Amino acid sequence: MDQIQSIKAELRLRHWAKVIAECQASTQTVKAWCEANDIHIKTYLRPFDCSSTP
Known part of the structure; x- marks a missing residue:
């Protein structure tokens, strides 16, 4: 697993x-x-947020 x-x-990651x-x-x-590609800005920026958990 x-x-x-x-x-x-x-x-x-890729x-x-x-x-x-x-x-x-x-x-x-x-x-x-992000708007043009239907990606929420917070979703895009989340990998850069060190306090977020995977």
């Missing part, structure tokens, strides 16, 4: 790395990019 959780965590890279590559603000 632990291996499955590790794989899921790795996939989540997904968010791709999302963040796409956002940073755009000319839009983070807020505008």
Whole structure:
């Protein structure tokens, strides 16, 4: 079971790395990019919140 959780965590990291890279590559603000891509701004910013739990 632990291996499955590790794989899921790795996939989540890859997904968010791709999302963040796409956002940073755009000319839009983070807020505008999130709105255009149907991502809630708090969901986007959560990986940067050190107090959040996975």
